[in-house]
Amino acid sequence: MNLRPIRSQRPHTRTRSGMTDAQMDAVAGLFGVLSEGSRLRLLQALHDGPANVSELVRSTGMKQANVSKQLGVLQGAGVVARERIGNEVNYWIEMPIIRKLCDLVCTGIAQQASARADVFKRRP
Amino acid sequence: MNLRPIRSQRPHTRTRSGMTDAQMDAVAGLFGVLSEGSRLRLLQALHDGPANVSELVRSTGMKQANVSKQLGVLQGAGVVARERIGNEVNYWIEMPIIRKLCDLVCTGIAQQASARADVFKRRP
DNA sequence: TTACCATATTACTGATTGGTAATATTGTCA
DNA sequence: TGACAATATTACCAATCAGTAATATGGTAA
Numbered sequence: 001m002n003l004r005p006i007r008s009q010r011p012h013t014r015t016r017s018g019m020t021d022a023q024m025d026a027v028a029g030l031f032g033v034l035s036e037g038s039r040l041r042l043l044q045a046l047h048d049g050p051a052n053v054s055e056l057v058r059s060t061g062m063k064q065a066n067v068s069k070q071l072g073v074l075q076g077a078g079v080v081a082r083e084r085i086g087n088e089v090n091y092w093i094e095m096p097i098i099r100k101l102c103d104l105v106c107t108g109i110a111q112q113a114s115a116r117a118d119v120f121k122r123r124p
Numbered sequence: 125m126n127l128r129p130i131r132s133q134r135p136h137t138r139t140r141s142g143m144t145d146a147q148m149d150a151v152a153g154l155f156g157v158l159s160e161g162s163r164l165r166l167l168q169a170l171h172d173g174p175a176n177v178s179e180l181v182r183s184t185g186m187k188q189a190n191v192s193k194q195l196g197v198l199q200g201a202g203v204v205a206r207e208r209i210g211n212e213v214n215y216w217i218e219m220p221i222i223r224k225l226c227d228l229v230c231t232g233i234a235q236q237a238s239a240r241a242d243v244f245k246r247r248p
Numbered sequence: 249t250t251a252c253c254a255t256a257t258t259a260c261t262g263a264t265t266g267g268t269a270a271t272a273t274t275g276t277c278a
Numbered sequence: 279t280g281a282c283a284a285t286a287t288t289a290c291c292a293a294t295c296a297g298t299a300a301t302a303t304g305g306t307a308a
Contacts, residue, residue, distance in 0.1 A: 025161040027229050035156035037149040066267055068286055087275050097232035105151050108221035110291050190297055192256055209253050211305050
């Protein structure tokens with residue numbers, strides 16, 4: 001990941017696809033948020049519904065400080081949202097495309113894996 | 125991005141979704157490859173078909189050394205492939221889900237932007 | 249061979265980041 | 279009030295990385 005604000009080499013040009021470089025960097029930023037296994041594990045743990053920090057610590061096996069930190073990154077990007085209830089804080093997935101995105105990539109990874117398996121099948 | 129081999133805190137456990145942590149890290153790795161604006165710009169330039177390095181240097185405005193370097197990252201991840209033709213080297217997008225992936229995120233970013241615009245519309 | 253072109257690699261720097269231990273904050277309950 | 283539980287923050291380190299200038303490599307043509 002890289003949260004350096006916007007350090008594009010071509011700050012304000014507009015690409016043929018109609019995306020500005022700033023929008024491109026925004027897309028890159030979202031990918032960056034998803035580019036860490038620990039954060040993906042948190043999102044997976046939130047897949048079925050909200051959970052508080054303690055539950056996430058238990059279900060992911062990560063340290064509490066790290067869970068809080070990475071949840072902060074996810075929240076900063078608008079991927080998750082939070083609500084305090086008494087002593088506890090509930091988190092849930094707020095960005096609707098996240099599920100589609102992860103499903104797509106997981107399918108892709110699986111396809112790639114089976115394609116690679118096919119390579120071995122081709123000449124036994 | 126982060127290409128540290130696999131430094132998951134839970135190396136070999138299997139998650140409820142059936143994904144191993146190693147697969148999770150692989151997914152994170154792919155997101156990492158897409159988490160840099162320069163690499164997304166290269167992929168966009170390759171969107172309509174193959175191009176050689178000089179063409180990519182021209183169309184992206186990046187320095188030649190950086191274009192080569194980032195193409196190397198993309199190729200290492202299997203996102204692009206290459207073929208030498210005489211003095212030149214052609215690159216093209218090899219991983220089919222890349223286009224879907226970027227389209228999905230770009231739509232998401234656009235929706236988020238318009239949703240945010242709606243917030244301002246609500247109270248004029 | 250030499251000259252030249254296109255691409256890749258090397259070495260480097262400044263900056264960012266994930267994970268952690270320790271500590272702080274915020275809320276509940278008695 | 280004090281004690282406790284849940285969560286967030288701070289300070290730190292080691293590792294990583296993007297971009298660049300300089301250089302190397304590999305191919306073509308004369």
